Amino acid sequence: MTILILGAAGMIGRKLTDRLIQEGGILKADEKLILHDIIEPEAPLNHQNYLCLSGDLAAADTVMQLAAYQPDIIFHLASMVSGEAEQNFNKGWSVNMQGSWHLCEALKHYHQASDERYRAKIIFASSIAVFGPPFPDNKLEAIHDDFLTAPQTSYGAQKAMVEMLIADYARKGYIDGLSIRLPTICVRPGKPNAAASSFFSGIIRDPLNGFDAILPVPDTVRHWHASPRSAAGFMVHAANLDTSLLGGRRSLNMPGLSCTVAEQIEALRDIAGEAVIAKIKPSPDDKIIEIVNNWPRAFQPERAISLGFRAETSFREIIEIYLEDDMPHLS
Amino acid sequence: MTILILGAAGMIGRKLTDRLIQEGGILKADEKLILHDIIEPEAPLNHQNYLCLSGDLAAADTVMQLAAYQPDIIFHLASMVSGEAEQNFNKGWSVNMQGSWHLCEALKHYHQASDERYRAKIIFASSIAVFGPPFPDNKLEAIHDDFLTAPQTSYGAQKAMVEMLIADYARKGYIDGLSIRLPTICVRPGKPNAAASSFFSGIIRDPLNGFDAILPVPDTVRHWHASPRSAAGFMVHAANLDTSLLGGRRSLNMPGLSCTVAEQIEALRDIAGEAVIAKIKPSPDDKIIEIVNNWPRAFQPERAISLGFRAETSFREIIEIYLEDDMPHLS
Numbered sequence: 001m002t003i004l005i006l007g008a009a010g011m012i013g014r015k016l017t018d019r020l021i022q023e024g025g026i027l028k029a030d031e032k033l034i035l036h037d038i039i040e041p042e043a044p045l046n047h048q049n050y051l052c053l054s055g056d057l058a059a060a061d062t063v064m065q066l067a068a069y070q071p072d073i074i075f076h077l078a079s080m081v082s083g084e085a086e087q088n089f090n091k092g093w094s095v096n097m098q099g100s101w102h103l104c105e106a107l108k109h110y111h112q113a114s115d116e117r118y119r120a121k122i123i124f125a126s127s128i129a130v131f132g133p134p135f136p137d138n139k140l141e142a143i144h145d146d147f148l149t150a151p152q153t154s155y156g157a158q159k160a161m162v163e164m165l166i167a168d169y170a171r172k173g174y175i176d177g178l179s180i181r182l183p184t185i186c187v188r189p190g191k192p193n194a195a196a197s198s199f200f201s202g203i204i205r206d207p208l209n210g211f212d213a214i215l216p217v218p219d220t221v222r223h224w225h226a227s228p229r230s231a232a233g234f235m236v237h238a239a240n241l242d243t244s245l246l247g248g249r250r251s252l253n254m255p256g257l258s259c260t261v262a263e264q265i266e267a268l269r270d271i272a273g274e275a276v277i278a279k280i281k282p283s284p285d286d287k288i289i290e291i292v293n294n295w296p297r298a299f300q301p302e303r304a305i306s307l308g309f310r311a312e313t314s315f316r317e318i319i320e321i322y323l324e325d326d327m328p329h330l331s
Numbered sequence: 332m333t334i335l336i337l338g339a340a341g342m343i344g345r346k347l348t349d350r351l352i353q354e355g356g357i358l359k360a361d362e363k364l365i366l367h368d369i370i371e372p373e374a375p376l377n378h379q380n381y382l383c384l385s386g387d388l389a390a391a392d393t394v395m396q397l398a399a400y401q402p403d404i405i406f407h408l409a410s411m412v413s414g415e416a417e418q419n420f421n422k423g424w425s426v427n428m429q430g431s432w433h434l435c436e437a438l439k440h441y442h443q444a445s446d447e448r449y450r451a452k453i454i455f456a457s458s459i460a461v462f463g464p465p466f467p468d469n470k471l472e473a474i475h476d477d478f479l480t481a482p483q484t485s486y487g488a489q490k491a492m493v494e495m496l497i498a499d500y501a502r503k504g505y506i507d508g509l510s511i512r513l514p515t516i517c518v519r520p521g522k523p524n525a526a527a528s529s530f531f532s533g534i535i536r537d538p539l540n541g542f543d544a545i546l547p548v549p550d551t552v553r554h555w556h557a558s559p560r561s562a563a564g565f566m567v568h569a570a571n572l573d574t575s576l577l578g579g580r581r582s583l584n585m586p587g588l589s590c591t592v593a594e595q596i597e598a599l600r601d602i603a604g605e606a607v608i609a610k611i612k613p614s615p616d617d618k619i620i621e622i623v624n625n626w627p628r629a630f631q632p633e634r635a636i637s638l639g640f641r642a643e644t645s646f647r648e649i650i651e652i653y654l655e656d657d658m659p660h661l662s
Contacts, residue, residue, distance in 0.1 A: 089503060132579050136477070146467070146479045150498075152579045157499040161492045167481075168488040172420060248463050248483045 007077030009037035015232040057099035067106035082155040096158035108174040122177035129156035140298035183256035189326035207279035216285035219262040226256040255311040258298035267315040338408030340368035346563040388430035398437035413486040427489035439505040453508035460487035471629035514587035520657035538610035547616035550593040557587040586642040589629035598646040
């Protein structure tokens with residue numbers, strides 16, 4: 001068995017790498033792990049049989065070289081992020097859409113060229129960005145499993161289109177695979193970034209580490225979260241899933257937790273106390289408020305839950321996972 | 332004003348050409364009409380300022396040459412048909428998806444290159460093939476306006492993806508445009524073809540013209556129809572539509588008529604009598620039955636209706652339109 005992770009240098013890629021090695025179940029000690037990203041990923045800990053590669057997925061020959069390894073499982077996490085794809089239109093379409101199309105084509109090539117009918121299983125990291133407003137007119141505006149994908153960003157359109165590519169190549173038998181639509185991942189470790197969603201993690205992570213955090217939206221804002229641990233768990237669960245259970249619909253809304261910013265802050269207060277909360281500094285930013293108003297608030301991910309995908313059920317749990325997995329310790 | 336019709340040699344392309352010239356409203360006598368298809372379309376009747384061109388839309392330079400005319404309105408009806416796209420996977424993706432992407436790119440190029448910010452308005456002929464089962468659990472399994480696009484054919488996937496391309500290029504202001512999802516067009520004039528849907532027209536047209544017609548499905552089969560006249564009418568209405576009314580959702584389910592094959596036959600009996608009906612010969616074909624079972628049966632196209640799109644309200648009306656517009660007369 002050979003497993004390929006595309007986008008292995010990213011935060012979820014690294015969590016997934018650790019998870020595959022630690023848990024066993026998928027990756028045995030003698031099986032090959034190929035880690036790929038635009039920059040060369042770090043070597044994995046506690047696993048000997050690996051390759052670390054770098055390259056641009058938008059180039060067809062890079063993708064053909066990766067497909068030549070005939071990986072059994074491909075975790076496709078490689079993507080230009082939302083804000084960058086919005087700013088650099090051409091590059092976003094080239095990397096996020098054309099690169100994934102090259103991948104499907106390369107895998108079809110090896111499927112058709114191989115005697116034993118090689119068929120890769122792709123787990124595509126899609127996003128709730130495939131959805132745009134107006135959202136359903138129900139409690140919490142929760143998005144059900146047969147709600148339309150009408151993205152309002154280039155990133156979301158690219159994710160939605162790659163989902164359709166994967167579904168059609170899989171329907172024809174050239175590949176196997178599915179797309180999982182990840183919630184906003186919270187609490188992201190490390191430093192704040194330029195993403196409009198950065199504050200959802202920042203208001204928890206930074207005060208816990210003794211720093212002030214800006215809150216640019218009203219605390220009534222509701223959003224859909226899951227931990228980095230859950231994200232890696234979704235990937236592993238998807239890799240083990242019998243895709244014949246999916247019928248013709250190979251995109252799944254992942255479970256998560258719907259809560260308001262006020263509820264996030266309450267959970268932090270319970271865990272860390274008033275002095276930590278005091279480091280959250282409200283400073284409304286109209287641009288971020290406008291962006292966030294276009295984001296999904298809640299889901300009813302019944303299919304994914306019935307297929308055994310699991311996420312956190314309280315924001316307190318999400319904070320505790322940050323403390324266990326990622327909180328820097330005094331050394 | 333310059334109007335370009337892609338796919339102008341097809342049945343709807345020819346109806347649309349006639350309609351643009353006859354009705355006025357859109358095409359004035361001195362304005363230019365460019366008719367394009369893979370084979371050179373026939374010259375239009377009653378209009379002097381025209382070009383008839385042929386070429387392959389899958390070739391980027393063909394598309395750049397067309398965009399160089401900087402058409403104000405582009406009716407994009409060019410497509411490899413459903414059955415052919417299913418059989419010839421590579422060519423289907425190349426023509427239906429890559430060709431349309433080339434078109435968006437070429438129009439973006441002229442938008443960015445022109446001082447006056449040229450912005451073409453595209454009317455894309457999409458299809459109810461963007462939908463796949465299971466259909467909504469309501470009366471008639473009617474598909475509402477926010478139902479997901481989960482196509483079960485390559486053709487449907489290509490149509491759904493081009494819709495997303497057009498929506499995103501339009502959101503960024505490189506083009507203007509919208510996608511209209513056409514019902515099955517009935518009664519198609521001419522000879523039967525190899526499409527699985529051919530019989531919906533055949534059981535009306537062929538008996539009216541004195542020929543036997545095979546009915547390969549049970550008469551309980553329900554489907555969604557509109558006349559060729561309505562299809563051309565949708566196109567013209569879409570070209571005149573203020574797209575700011577669409578918000579972020581630039582794909583519209585067109586109105587039509589939901590009826591069973593038995594209801595089609597009853598309408599024909601009313602109009603043409605028992606002797607004509609006797610020419611319909613039931614001969615169940617399991618393969619066609621299976622295909623048709625995956626097709627939409629009915630819609631609730633509330634947005635399109637509120638935006639003024641109109642179709643037939645009885646199958647009798649659809650037959651009468653065939654008799655008026657397309658029935659061959661003894662000469």
